[in-house]
Amino acid sequence: MAVAVAVAACPTAWPQLTTSETSTWDSVVWILIRRSLRVRCCLSANLGTGADHDMAVIANPVFELPEMLLRVKELEEQQLALRNSVICAFNQLLDLKDINTGVHSTRLAEWAIRVARKMNIPESHYYQVEVAALLHDVGKIGVPDSILKKNGPLTAEERSLINRHPEYSWSILRLFPGLEQASLYALHHHENIDGTGYPAGLKGTDIPLVSRIISVIDAYDAMVSNRCYRKGLPHTEAVSRLVRSSGTQFDAEVVQAFIPIAEQETADVFAAAGTSTAAAL
Incomplete structure (x- = not known):
């Protein structure tokens, strides 16, 4: 317009x-x-x-x-309402593609804001943070279901294809006026702090902070969530793996900022179930 x-x-x-x-x-x-x-x-x-x-x-x-x-x-x-409607539609599409992906993305959007607040990211950036966390995996709509839901190890070719999904996410989000920054956050959410990640092999602070946040919370949620081919890890084991991989795969400061949030999340879940974290883990 x-x-x-x-x-x-x-x-x-x-x-x-x-x-x-x-x-x-x-x-x-x-x-x-x-x-x-x-x-x-x-x-x-x-x-x-x-x-x-x-x-x-x-x-x-x-x-x-x-x-x-x-x-x-x-x-x-009007433009913001239209854009938000399209964003919600994409999240619904992720649900249709893979029910775990849509729910996973919604959860990450909430966690990302909480970590951003703890790391003193300005509130004016929260919308970009939320959208990036919500739609970081939207590029998976370009990956065949046979690969996403494969019950077993991926071949090198299949792994190469699924590793393209951050680029697909970027190519979709960058088309939204005003979401250029969010598209970059989504593009780099699989970079590793030691430079061994993808797609660009960025290292350390060259990786956008929001991408580093999404990397940590994405990995944690993936570890504790049940999949068709495996059961989710206990909270304590998932946190232990985050800590062990700090400085190589993950940003150590982001991990430390997220752990109390994960602890509270776990406590809330078990409190709702009428038990305690200590008794369940």
């Missing part, structure tokens, strides 16, 4: 404006338009000389600015 806005503010309309103030008005309009990452706006601003009247002209900016702000906000909200 494109919105074309022309602004004409001649000296007769605003005789009290100085050159500096007209420049400020120009900046205000640019900021207004550029605030929306989801609405493509073309601004034709000609302060003090005439304007192209083929587009909608704001005759009196003093009184029309609130209305323009409201309209841009409405367009932003």
Whole structure:
């Protein structure tokens, strides 16, 4: 959706404006338009000389600015609602593809926000964190079911194909305006801290922090979850493996930030079942 806005503010309309103030008005309009990452706006601003009247002209900016702000906000909200609907649809598609994947992704989205908060990631980034965690595996829709649900070891060719799913996730998410950062987080969620991961072989802090978070919580959830070909590990064993692989596969700081969250999650599950973590493990 494109919105074309022309602004004409001649000296007769605003005789009290100085050159500096007209420049400020120009900046205000640019900021207004550029605030929306989801609405493509073309601004034709000609302060003090005439304007192209083929587009909608704001005759009196003093009184029309609130209305323009409201309209841009409405367009932003419509685009956000549409994008969120598509995101939910993709998550439902993952459920249809593999019931464990959809539930797994929803759980990871919640955990990712909690870890992000503990690691002091700004709240303004939480939406990108949540979307990346929710749809990090959306690329698996490009992997045949015969491989995803195979009851047995994968061949080298099958492993190579399934290892492409982060790239597939990136290629899908990057098409959403405003989700470019989330697409990069999803792309790198299988990188290892020592550089042995995929798809780019990034190492250490070259791996985005959110990708490192998703890597840890993804691995933990995979370990404790039951699969058709194996039973899930106990919580204590899964945590032990995270710790042992800190500094090689996982970011040690992320692991330490996540462990208390995993402990609380496990305690909540057993409390709901009427028993205790200690008694069950």
